[in-house]
Amino acid sequence: MLSTIKEEIQVIFERDPAARSVLETILTCPGFQAIVFHRLNHWLWKKKLHLLARMAAHMARFLTGIEIHPGAVIGRRFFIDHGMGIVIGETAEIGDDVSIYHGVTLGGTTWNKGKRHPTIKDNVVIGAGAKILGPITVSECARIGCNAVVVKDVPAEATVVGVPGHVIVKKDTDEKSEQREAMAKKIGFEAYAESKDMSDPIQNALDAMLDHMTRVEKELEELKKK
Numbered sequence: 450m451l452s453t454i455k456e457e458i459q460v461i462f463e464r465d466p467a468a469r470s471v472l473e474t475i476l477t478c479p480g481f482q483a484i485v486f487h488r489l490n491h492w493l494w495k496k497k498l499h500l501l502a503r504m505a506a507h508m509a510r511f512l513t514g515i516e517i518h519p520g521a522v523i524g525r526r527f528f529i530d531h532g533m534g535i536v537i538g539e540t541a542e543i544g545d546d547v548s549i550y551h552g553v554t555l556g557g558t559t560w561n562k563g564k565r566h567p568t569i570k571d572n573v574v575i576g577a578g579a580k581i582l583g584p585i586t587v588s589e590c591a592r593i594g595c596n597a598v599v600v601k602d603v604p605a606e607a608t609v610v611g612v613p614g615h616v617i618v619k620k621d622t623d624e625k626s627e628q629r630e631a632m633a634k635k636i637g638f639e640a641y642a643e644s645k646d647m648s649d650p651i652q653n654a655l656d657a658m659l660d661h662m663t664r665v666e667k668e669l670e671e672l673k674k675k
Contacts, residue, residue, distance in 0.1 A: 453488060453525070454485060456525060456526055457481055457484055457485065457526070457527070458471055458474055458475070458481065460526045460527075460528050461474050461478060461480070461481055461528065462474075464528050464530070464548060465478075465528075465530060479512075479513040479514060479515060479529075479531075479532045479533070480513075480515070480528065480529030480530060480531070480532040481529075482509070482512065482513050483509060483513040483515035483517060483529060483532060483535075484517075484523070484527055484529065486505065486506070486508075486509035486512075486513070486517075487506070487509070487517045487519065487521070487523060489505065490502045490505045490506045490509065490517075490519035491519050491520070491521070491522070491523070493505065493519065494519040494520050499519075502519035503519060505519070506518065506519045513532060514532060514533040514534065514535075515529065515532045515533070515534075515535045516535065516536045516537065517535075517537045518537060518538055518539040518541070520539040520540065521537045521538065521539060521540070521541045521542070521543070521555075521566075522541070522542045522543065523537075523543045524543055524544045524545040524546075524547065524571070525545045525546070526545055526546045527543060527545075527547055528547070528548040528549070529548075529549055529550075530548065530549075530550050530551070531550060531551035531577075532551055533551045533552070534551055534552040534553075535549065535551060535552065535553050535554075536553075536554045536555065536556060537555045537566075538555055538556055538557050538565070538566035539565075539566065540557075540563070540564050540565055540566040540584070541555040541566035541567055541568070541569070542566075542567075542568040542569065543555075543569045544569060544570045544571035544572075544573070544589075545571045545572075546571055546572045547569055547571070547572070547573050547574075547575075548573075548574045548575070549574075549575040550575065550576055550577040550578075550595075551577050551578075552577050552578040552579075553575050553576075553577070553578070553579050553580075553581075554579075554580045554581070554582070555567050555569070555581050556580065556581070556582050557582065557583065557584075558582050558583040558600070559583075564584045565583070565584055566583075566584065567581045567582070567583065567584065567585050567586070567587060567599075568584070568585070568586045568587070569581070569587045570586065570587060570588050570589045570591075570605075571589050571590075572589055572590045573587050573589070573590065573591050573592070573593070574591075574592050574593070575587075575593040576592075576593055576594050576595035576596070576597070577595045577596070578595050578596040579593045579594065579595065579596060579597045579598075579599065580597070580598045580599065581593065581599045582598070582599065582600050583600055585599065585600065585601060585602050585603070586602050586603070587599070587602075587603040588602070588603055588604050588605035588606075588607075589605045589606070590605055590606045591603045591604070591605065591606065591607050591608070591609070592607070592608040592609070593608075593609050593614070594608065594609060594610035594611070596612070597609050597610050597611060597612065597614045598611075598612045598613055598614055599613075599614040600613060600614070601614070601616075603616060604616065
């Protein structure tokens with residue numbers, strides 16, 4: 450337990466430029482306090498001391514403004530910045546080296562028992578105010594933008610922004626996607642919501658417009674040459 454606490458303190462110094470000393474971190478950092486409380490509460494939960502674990506978690510929420518259900522599974526080097534208003538549900542699973550900011554919710558979308566909260570893989574960063582809902586998976590090294598609402602699986606090394614959340618995959622070799630990006634830059638529009646399997650009607654309309662403008666531009670170039 451002591452080695453885990455030391456590791457959590459080191460993470461704060463690595464990711465929070467406002468951290469000045471170990472004592473200050475222990476006494477004034479709610480994110481650190483919340484995760485230490487949760488380590489204890491989760492141990493109680495696994496020992497079937499559910500009522501005691503819930504009561505301790507309730508006290509931790511009162512002291513830190515961060516609500517973490519004692520049943521949630523959280524990996525190593527978990528970093529919470531600011532923390533106020535964070536909610537992490539009972540069946541949430543969080544991997545190693547994850548960072549989240551204030552106002553984040555890892556919530557459920559059903560009243561049914563069983564797995565109903567998200568699974569967050571290693572090295573994910575979740576921006577302030579983001580809502581990740583349901584038993585979905587956010588894969589390794591993904592980035593969730595501020596105030597995004599995510600209800601679908603997120604692939605590895607992707608960024609999600611907007612409401613509803615739109616996925617942007619960093620490495621995209623699709624020819625049409627490259628054409629759309631080039632045309633978007635030319636007309637001053639940043640197409641931030643790109644996904645091959647997205648059914649969002651607004652994005653579909655934008656894609657169609659960009660494809661049409663690309664065809665028109667090619668036809669104009671051919672007419673100029675003639």
